[in-house]
Amino acid sequence: MLNLLNSITAAGMTTGTFLICILLSVALGIGTALVFSYRTKHTASMSLTLAIMPAAIALVIMLVNGNIGAGVAVAGAFTLVRFRSMPGTAREIAAIFVDMAVGLACGMGYVGLAVGFFLIMAVMVLLLTYVGFGDRANGRRQLKITIPEDLDYSELFDDLMEKYTTGSELMRVRTTNMGTLYELQYEVSLKDEKSSKAFMDEIRCRNGNLNIVLGRIAENDAL
Numbered sequence: 001m002l003n004l005l006n007s008i009t010a011a012g013m014t015t016g017t018f019l020i021c022i023l024l025s026v027a028l029g030i031g032t033a034l035v036f037s038y039r040t041k042h043t044a045s046m047s048l049t050l051a052i053m054p055a056a057i058a059l060v061i062m063l064v065n066g067n068i069g070a071g072v073a074v075a076g077a078f079t080l081v082r083f084r085s086m087p088g089t090a091r092e093i094a095a096i097f098v099d100m101a102v103g104l105a106c107g108m109g110y111v112g113l114a115v116g117f118f119l120i121m122a123v124m125v126l127l128l129t130y131v132g133f134g135d136r137a138n139g140r141r142q143l144k145i146t147i148p149e150d151l152d153y154s155e156l157f158d159d160l161m162e163k164y165t166t167g168s169e170l171m172r173v174r175t176t177n178m179g180t181l182y183e184l185q186y187e188v189s190l191k192d193e194k195s196s197k198a199f200m201d202e203i204r205c206r207n208g209n210l211n212i213v214l215g216r217i218a219e220n221d222a223l
Contacts, residue, residue, distance in 0.1 A: 009109030013062060017109065021062070025054035025106040028118045029099060035122045036095040039129050050095055054103035061107025142217045143168075143186040145203060146176065146210040153184055156206060164199040166191055181210065187217065 008017050033050035036042070098121050105114035147153055153173065161168040165188045172185040190196060200212050 007109035057103025058107035144213040
């Protein structure tokens, strides 16, 4: 077991060790992409990035190993990436950090450490995702109701919320349509998912049949 924690490049880089490090980086990158896409929305570009990033980082570490000047220059170049990056979710940021750790370990020749770290992270992510750990939005819905400006919304839907939900909270109020309408945004937990149509029908009777949106809470809103 201790041998797995030793660097295979300690005696110097060869073609064989280079191929092992790069190919293992790609394999672990693909594995990371599959693990972090489990039961969550993801894009093809993000999956591709996670698949190839460890190999790129591994090669950079191989090139700058022992060269302080080159290391500082590469670090400066990597900081420019944030100016070309779209904001991501916390899960995507965590995936990138795992990818970076795997790439760094492979680049330094610690292939056993890289595999062990990946397996531990994969089991943790899959298990915590499966049990819904920390999922505040689990079972909760986002409800948006549009009402005319002359309606007092403070207690307008309280009885309906009590009838159809186990809990509700008014999160935001904003004006729309040049100030002639209000949009109320709630977070609600329905008592019964099958009652959503009846719930919306009763809301329609009070808001003048204006727009109503009932849907799942986006991941960014749930943070």
